[in-house]
Amino acid sequence: MMESIRCDAMPIEVLLVEDSPGDVRLTQEAFKDAKVHINLHVASDGARAMAFLNREGEHANAPRPDLVLLDLNLPKKDGREVLQEIKESSTLKSIPVVILTTSSSEADILKSYRLHANCYITKPVGLEGFLTVVKSIDNFWLSVVKLPHEVSS
Numbered sequence: 001m002m003e004s005i006r007c008d009a010m011p012i013e014v015l016l017v018e019d020s021p022g023d024v025r026l027t028q029e030a031f032k033d034a035k036v037h038i039n040l041h042v043a044s045d046g047a048r049a050m051a052f053l054n055r056e057g058e059h060a061n062a063p064r065p066d067l068v069l070l071d072l073n074l075p076k077k078d079g080r081e082v083l084q085e086i087k088e089s090s091t092l093k094s095i096p097v098v099i100l101t102t103s104s105s106e107a108d109i110l111k112s113y114r115l116h117a118n119c120y121i122t123k124p125v126g127l128e129g130f131l132t133v134v135k136s137i138d139n140f141w142l143s144v145v146k147l148p149h150e151v152s153s
Helices: 021-032 045-052 079-088 106-114 127-142
Strands: 012-017 038-043 067-070 097-101 117-121
Touching: 012 045, 012 127, 021 038, 021 079, 021 127, 038 045, 038 127, 045 067, 045 079, 045 117, 067 079, 079 106, 106 117
Parallel strands: 012 038, 012 067, 067 097, 097 117
Antiparallel strands: none
16 A cells, blocks of 8 residues: 655644544544644534634734535534535635535435535445544645645735
């Protein structure tokens, strides 16, 4: 198996939008063994996610995420609304968004792709399955894929 090596030593900024403390802990645990350095930021609802992304209020100095992991079923602002706002924003739309949710509804899958989600993953129920999914996100999105970085104009 080939190990990928990032030429730039910059950490990858990941925004996890997740309201389940258990899933947040599991994601943090799965990323501990990541091949690259990840700064994992957590927003527990859709409103906080948009404040982070738009660098509003307490998030004024928040880094721009290189990747967003987005749950669909969130309090305050639904994940579908967050996805739509990200993809309609000229400043945010280039950030890849991975839907990571319990929903396996065909309607949710179709709507997410119509709103320009970059991929859709249904969370497995068991611990091992969940860890495997998060590690596969690391293996692909954080190790193989070239992510866009914000360029100062």
